Structure formats: C-alpha cells, structure tokens
Amino acid sequence: MKKLINSVDSLLDESLRGFAIAHGDIVRFNSDPRYIARLAPSKPGKVALISGGGSGHEPLHSGFIGLGMLDAACPGQVFTSPTPDQMLAAAMDVENGGGVLFIVKNYAGDVMNFEIASEMLDCPNASVLVHDDVSIPEHQGMGRRGVAGTTIVEKIVGAAAEAGLNLDSCKALGERVVRSTASMGVALTSCTVPALGKPTFDIADNEIELGVGIHGEKGRERIGLIKASEIVEKLAHTIEEELKPAKGQHVLLHVNGFGATPLIELYLLYNLAHQYWDSRGVKVARSLVGNFTTSLDMAGASITLTLLDDELTRYWDAPVHTAALMWGC
C-alpha cells in the first residue's frame, strides 16, 4: 500500500486538522468528540442540518458544511460509522432553536448510531434516510445504499433550511428528494482502505464492476470492459426504469467520480449521459460533474439523476458557500 500518510492511526485527525485550517473561514473542528461545524452561527430558529458517516468519501460530508448546506458533519474512521456521542455533541453545538435534522446514508452502523443519538437528544429532531443506489433491489437485506445522491439531498434541504422551512417541512422535502433521485456506479479498480493495507476486492485488468457500492461492496454484475457508451447505457437504463422520467421532465444530472478517474473521463461520461436523456426528450436542466462522493482511490464513477420541479430547482440554485460547493454568494 502506497499512501501519503504518517500512520493509519493519525490519518483522520491530521487530515481533519488540515481541512479545518484550509477552510478556517467556513468551518471549525472539534477534536473530542470529533465533528466539524459551521464557523458562522446560523440564523436563530433555523433547522440544524447534520450528516456524517465513515471517512474516505471526501468532500462528502465535511466539504458540504457552510451557508446553504450542512451545519455540522461527524466523520468516523475510514469506512467506519461515527459514534452517537459525536452526533450528540455536534447537535448540541449547532442546534439553534429550530431542531435538528440528521441526513443519514443507509448503512446499518450509521442508521443505528444516528437513531441512538436521536433518542438521547432532548430537542426536536428527525432524520432523512438516503438510499439512492438503484443497483440493488429495493427491499433486499438492509435495502438500498446511500451513495452520490446524498450531495443533492444535502444541497436542496440545506437551501430550504436556510430559507426558513421548519423541521417537518425540511424532513418532508428531503424524503421527496430521495424519492426523486436514483444513482448507479461502476468500478474499474478497488479502493485500498489504509487499515487493511490491500485492495478491498480483486478485479481483473479487463473487468468492471457494475453497481459497485462506495465502499467497494459487490455490485449487480461483474463483466468484461466495455465502451463508455455501453456503460452509460446500462447505468442510465437502470435509473430510467426506477424514476421513469416523462418527456419534457426537467432533471439534474450528476456524474460523480469515485476518486481516481480523471475529469477528462467524467466529462465524457456526462456527455454520453446527457445524450441518453436528450434522446428521450428528458431535459437536463442542471448539472454537477466531479468528485463529490468518493471511495478513496477507487477508479470509477456513478450517474445520479434527480427529477426536478420549480421548488427543487430553486433550492438547488440558491446560494451555497462550502469548501466543495460554492455559488451565488
């Protein structure tokens, strides 16, 4: 394993310290228990948005803290759930009279720990569960995993909270975004978790994993390498079967890199996905291309589609000021 680190044990804290210094105009770092919070206090009465999960998916979630998005994020060790005490401390820190909304990706440890924190928290709180990975059947095992659609949920609900929507409305909006969003990915290589020191899975030089999870979880199908246009066809078709966008429907198209795939390939995938929807009369009205929900050093990418309406579009366009997404302010 070759990584730019000092030791597996100190990796997370050293990285978070760097993040907090580099973005010291936006965030602050609490080291024990570990969370990152927005530097500027939010408006009194604003719903406090908190997310978190295992590290290794940066910029998700810490890169999404700031005006118009999250109030705090709780990072676990790499690919390991954060603990309830982190969530509780973060919630008590940033709660400002509007209650707390947890945005939780659907993984057993995350779900359980956010539930425990929710029970211990003595202020109004609720959760939105993100489960946008349509490579998995809806009711199998733990159900669908939360993947790159999380960025879309956090941006839209973040804008709504900033606009003054209350806790119930933010939760309902978040669940509507989840229902309107579907993702599917493809891996060309595995990632290597520092504590493990070797690739999470083996894959041959001529194989790809369709429907891979963002921790290297087994996908839907292991096949031989095919052209990008055929890959996009497969991913977009699965998404289409799920969301069934009507002709004329406005959508947000998000092409997300897993970490080691260059932008030149991500924009090529975007071009193909755009063609796919265009040929069906579906209008790509908003776009996001880049590395947002990563899997350490995995090569690969995912496609996410969100069905838009005027309200969701307005919240997507609203100003955001975070380390990883910034516009309108």
Added chain:
Amino acid sequence: MKKLINSVDSLLDESLRGFAIAHGDIVRFNSDPRYIARLAPSKPGKVALISGGGSGHEPLHSGFIGLGMLDAACPGQVFTSPTPDQMLAAAMDVENGGGVLFIVKNYAGDVMNFEIASEMLDCPNASVLVHDDVSIPEHQGMGRRGVAGTTIVEKIVGAAAEAGLNLDSCKALGERVVRSTASMGVALTSCTVPALGKPTFDIADNEIELGVGIHGEKGRERIGLIKASEIVEKLAHTIEEELKPAKGQHVLLHVNGFGATPLIELYLLYNLAHQYWDSRGVKVARSLVGNFTTSLDMAGASITLTLLDDELTRYWDAPVHTAALMWGC
C-alpha cells in the same frame, strides 16, 4: 489499460463537448479549430487572457475560463501541445481591444506554438512563461517546467485584467507571480496516457518519485516510500531554498493532487506543509487544496508556495466564476 472512454481518437472531443454542456452558463466550445471560450463577452478594452497546453491536466486550463480568470483555452490532445491555428482562432475570437496575453507553461512544443501564434497575430500581444517546478535546476536544458503554479498565475493575472490593467501591466504582474512562486511534486504511481495504453514509467510498490513532472517526467530522486511528514519536509525545503520567505512573510499555500490521490491525503499534506511554514514564522494567509493541475490518473501531489503582498492578495481574493474556481460572485 482500463479507462471510461469509447476510443482514444474521440476521447478529447467527447470530453470537451461534455464540459461545454455541463458549464454552458460559463463557456462555449469551438470544435474546429479546437478551443473553449468564455460565454459572456468581456468588457471592451480588457486584456484577453488565453492559455492552453496538452489535455490530461483538467481542470487546468478549461476549468479556469470565466469572469476573473481566462478568456479562452486551447486544449491539445492528451499531453500534446495545441497548434498555432487553435491559439490564433481563440485570440481573434476573444480579443476585445485590449490585446492578448498568452499564459504558457514552459514546454518546448507549447512555447514554440504560442510563439508562432504570437507572430501571426495582428493585434498587440505578449506572453508570460510559467516555470515554477523547482525540482529542476534553473538553467538545465529547456529550464524549469510549468506546473501547479500556473493556477495561481492565471487567477491573479485574470483578476488584474478584469480590473482593467493594460497588457504591459498584466505581463509584468504575471512575471512577478512566476518569480514569487515555486512548486515541487511527488508521484506514487505513473499515469497512463490513453494513446500509449500502458504506464508512462515503472515504479516499484515501495518507491516514490520526488520532483516528478506533470507528464510523468523523471524527477530529482527515486527513493523508498517514506512518511508524509518526511516527504513534505523534502518538498517544502526545496521550495524554501528557492523563495527564501522571511519571517512574517504572507504566503499562499497550494496543495495540488495529481488525480488519483484522495482528498483525505491532500488535506493531511496541507496540514504538514502548514506546520512547516508556521514553524518558520511564515504566515499562510491563503490556501488552495484539491486537484487543479492533474496528470490523468497519477497518484501523488505537489506543494506550491507563492509569496504574497497586498496587491497579489487582493487579486487572489477578487471574484472568480469558472467551472473549477468560484468565489465572490
């Protein structure tokens, strides 16, 4: 070679088309000859800033087109210089009465072709040569390569052009930024150029290349894997010998990923580099961390330092609205 492409021949055009659609609110794409230009016309009399070079370093340069930065970029094939006809067509397109300033990374093909374009262009024009890679002695061969410092030059000169500085002043400012900037990188793996189909160089599982170029050019030293703190010490020390920042000097610290190194490692490097300068009384006043001058799928990173003064800081902070850098507007 596993890449998300359809064919080596169509890769660049497909990717540029995707880029131009995804950022259709900022740029437009001219396919023959190939260049990307700013969508909104600049103010009459503004110096037109044009850069370019081989593709594979995205978001450099196309991701830096827009308000407060470049007016156009000319992408060559992967790691291949663009041709003078691209530069000439881009210049004639975006020139708006203030003359043209070419920002050129110091590679033989780029330098030659921008010179030819400059001779053919019948409007006032000048060039700034970027040569910030201090891993190479100053007067060896072609001299120092232009690497991640290019982003800093394009941002600062872009802001100055937007503020109304004339061609001579923009050129002088650009050259001052180049003199104030030094970079050095480290590679953990090679990149794979699509047309070649195999890694550019071999490197063992326990080796790193110090001072690597952004096309995988040989560095200063091939050594065994060492800790991140020791790597940062070596890179920062070389930069320090070059720039000799005084105690109390304000600097911009840029940690740039080469493509396949995750953000969690880049922020860790940033933290170490910040400590390095802090311990010497040098004040890190501005920061940029992320993948900006990449080398396709190479794992590794570089450190860039720019000595700041009030003028450079003001131009760095000025509003910018591009695909890859956006703030203040």
